[in-house]
Amino acid sequence: MWYFLGQGDDSGQVSLMKAVHWGTWFHCGSIAFGAFCIAVITMIRIVFEYLANKYESMAGKDGTLYKVVTCAMRCVLWCLDQYVKFITKNAFIQIALHNKAFCPSAMASFFLIIRHAGRFGSAAIIGWIIMMLGKGTIMGVSGYITVLIIKSQYAEV
Numbered sequence: 001m002w003y004f005l006g007q008g009d010d011s012g013q014v015s016l017m018k019a020v021h022w023g024t025w026f027h028c029g030s031i032a033f034g035a036f037c038i039a040v041i042t043m044i045r046i047v048f049e050y051l052a053n054k055y056e057s058m059a060g061k062d063g064t065l066y067k068v069v070t071c072a073m074r075c076v077l078w079c080l081d082q083y084v085k086f087i088t089k090n091a092f093i094q095i096a097l098h099n100k101a102f103c104p105s106a107m108a109s110f111f112l113i114i115r116h117a118g119r120f121g122s123a124a125i126i127g128w129i130i131m132m133l134g135k136g137t138i139m140g141v142s143g144y145i146t147v148l149i150i151k152s153q154y155a156e157v
Contacts, residue, residue, distance in 0.1 A: 022099070029102075030095050031095075031102075034088040034102055034106075038085060038088055041080055044077065048074075087109060
C-alpha cells in the first residue's frame with residue numbers, strides 16, 4: 001500500500017498524492033468554469049420562467065401565440081441545459097484523462113461523441129434497460145420479502 005503514496009513517476013509506481021495535487025491545483029479552474037457554464041444556463045431558464053409567470057399574471061392565459069412561443073422557448077432552453085450538462089460531464093472526463101483545460105476537453109469530448117454516436121447511443125439504451133431490470137428486481141424482491149415477513153408475523157390470525 002505504501003506505493004500509492006510514492007513520489008516518483010517511475011514505471012510501475014503510482015503516485016496518488018501527485019495526482020491529487022495536480023487535480024486540486026491545476027483543474028479547479030476547469031471544474032469551476034464547467035460549473036459556471038451550467039449555472040449560466042440555469043439562470044437563463046430561471047429568468048425566463050420568472051418573466052413568463054409575470055406576463056401570465058398580467059395578461060392572463062388566453063393568448064395562443066404566447067403559449068406556443070413559451071412552450072417552444074421552454075423546450076429550447078431545456079435542450080440547451082441538457083446539452084451543456086452532458087458536454088460538461090464528458091469534458092470533466094476528458095480533463096481527467098488527458099490533463100487539458102476545460103475548453104479543449106469539451107471540444108475533444110464533443111468530437112468523440114460525434115465520431116462514436118452509435119456506440120454512445122447504444123450504451124445509453126443498454127444502460128437504461130439494465131437500470132430498469134435492476135430496479136424491477138429490487139422492487140420485486142423487496143415486495144416478496146415483505147409478503148413473507150407479513151405472512152410469518154400474522155400466520156395465526
